[in-house]
Each structure stands twice: as structure tokens, then as C-alpha cells.
Amino acid sequence: METKRRKFQGVLNILSFNRHFYIIGIGVLALITASHQIFEWSDLLYWLIIAAFLYGLIMPLIVSAYIYDFSGYYEFQWLKDCSIDESKVTNILNINAGFDETSYIIKDKFPQVHLKVFDFYDAKRHTEPAIVRARKVSIVYPDTQQIHTSSIPLPDQSVDLIFLLSAVHEIRSNEEKVLFLKECHRLCKTDGKIIMVEHLRDFPNFLAFSVGFTHFFSKTVWKNAFINAGFASFKEVKFTPFMSIFICTP
Structure with a gap:
């Protein structure tokens, strides 16, 4: 496509x-x-x-x-800062929150890999009007599967890369975030990586979105969530002053 x-x-x-x-x-x-x-x-x-x-x-x-x-966000040029050895990547998982603009792009960037797409949107929990409207126009990648954040139906250590692109902030509960990231940790191969992109609750995003920046979470919240989920490393790379790429390994 x-x-x-x-x-x-x-x-x-x-x-x-x-x-x-x-x-x-x-x-x-x-x-x-x-x-x-x-x-x-x-x-x-x-x-x-x-x-x-x-x-x-x-x-x-x-x-x-x-x-x-x-900025070139959707050209994925920022991937060069994630130290990915493409020759070792065979399985990629892209997880969204009901609005998917990236799966076809990821497949285009990694044409030889097996790409699986999951959607953790829950109509009972994720009730914001913006998400509801976004879902109506979202292009659904073939065989996208609906999941619960606490249970991802894939075997242990079966995925090389997990992309979480502007999605996980929709999980508002910290406990639920940790449970979700524990599932991601379970799926990651020992040399696998989580690539998460998020706005942060910080000063640049306050200048950009005023009170709307409270919809995001701070770097400290994310770091603690990944540590509590069992990840061994947590690295941040800035992509523009307003977005952060977090690269985490199990």
C-alpha cells in the first residue's frame, strides 16, 4: 500500500x-x-x-x-539513532492504541521481516473523543489483532523489535502500563529492543500544548515503568525538542 x-x-x-x-x-x-x-x-x-x-x-x-x-518523523530517519542491526531482525511487532499510521511504513522499511500488528484500544477505558474519531479513519493493517494490555498472544522471546509509537500514553494507569511493558519484556528476544516514541510532560511540550501537556507522562514516569517491568536498559534520544525516542532492552 x-x-x-x-x-x-x-x-x-x-x-x-x-x-x-x-x-x-x-x-x-x-x-x-x-x-x-x-x-x-x-x-x-x-x-x-x-x-x-x-x-x-x-x-x-x-x-x-x-x-x-x-520533521521527517514518518520517513523513520530517526531509526538510524536506534542502533538496529537489520540483518538480525526477523520478527517485528507494532502495537497501537486504535490509530495506526505506521505499520505500512514499517513494512516498507523492513520488507523481508514478519510484521505483526496489535491494537490495545479498549472502548470502555479509552473514551477520549479524539481516539474515537481517529479509529474511524485509521487504515487497518491486514490481520491486525485486538488485544488486552495485560496479555499479548505471542510466545516468550519471539520478537526482535517492538514499536510503540505515540500509543502507550493512552494507558493512563501506571499499574496497567507496567503490566503491559512486562508483556513486552516477555516477548523480546535477549538481544531485542523496544522502540517507544512519546511526547513528554516537560517544559517544551508545555510551551507547545499548554495544559494539554498533562495528557503525556514525564521521563521519570516512563523510566520507572520500564525498570519495574524488568528492562535492563533505558536510553533516550531526542527527536525534535518535543518528542523522545526511548530504546529499551530486556
Whole structure:
């Protein structure tokens, strides 16, 4: 299947999946403007509030366009920093949270390997409107299998690479994250790797997404989760100031 993305597909996805936030934001801006016309209050305060709201609405789109449309994220050039010996890779697992933009790209990058795709989306737990909308337009890779985060139906030490790309932050419970990563640890060959890409709850992502950065987790949370899951190493490589690649080995 064609893996070429449309222009501005990333930022258009953000707008489409999170349109409820933008509708609410525009509505609040309209109320603020109306109140400023009706009641007498400081022009300086009014423009400061307008600037803050516009920043909160526009900056996530600018950053998302930079990451998902112009940084080369979907070209997977960042894989060169993951020290992968492709000659030893025969089995790859790609796990998503109900929205899959990467499986066909991974298969294109590793045409000779066996690629298995799992989806841990749970409608009862993962109820955010953005995920529900994303699932409606997601391209499903052939034979994608629905799983529970606590049970991945593959044998022990059977996978060379496990990709977790902008997905695991949807597991909100720390206990569930650890159980899921323990399953990933069980599947990894002794020389296998987990490649996880995530935004972090840090200052750059606060500047990018304001209060929306609380949807992500800090590096410390991820490090503790991987250690508690039994992983021997935890390495971070930055991909843009807003995304981190974590490379973990069993």
C-alpha cells in the first residue's frame, strides 16, 4: 500500500480529532469579546486574554505541523539513532492504541521481516473523543489483532523489535502500563529492543500544548515503568525538542 502522506496530514488530523477543543475555544473567545463590548474592563487585560487563548489554539497546530509534517518523523530517519542491526531482525511487532499510521511504513522499511500488528484500544477505558474519531479513519493493517494490555498472544522471546509509537500514553494507569511493558519484556528476544516514541510532560511540550501537556507522562514516569517491568536498559534520544525516542532492552 502507498505510504506517502498528504501535505499537512498531521496537522489536519490534530484539527479533526480534537475539534471539540477548538469549538469550545472559539466559543469562549466569542463570549470574552461580547463581554468586553458589554462591560467596561481593561483593554490591556482583554488583549492579554485574547493573546493567551489564541496562543493555546494555534501553537499546538504549529508544533504538530513541524513534528508530523516537516520533521521527517514518518520517513523513520530517526531509526538510524536506534542502533538496529537489520540483518538480525526477523520478527517485528507494532502495537497501537486504535490509530495506526505506521505499520505500512514499517513494512516498507523492513520488507523481508514478519510484521505483526496489535491494537490495545479498549472502548470502555479509552473514551477520549479524539481516539474515537481517529479509529474511524485509521487504515487497518491486514490481520491486525485486538488485544488486552495485560496479555499479548505471542510466545516468550519471539520478537526482535517492538514499536510503540505515540500509543502507550493512552494507558493512563501506571499499574496497567507496567503490566503491559512486562508483556513486552516477555516477548523480546535477549538481544531485542523496544522502540517507544512519546511526547513528554516537560517544559517544551508545555510551551507547545499548554495544559494539554498533562495528557503525556514525564521521563521519570516512563523510566520507572520500564525498570519495574524488568528492562535492563533505558536510553533516550531526542527527536525534535518535543518528542523522545526511548530504546529499551530486556
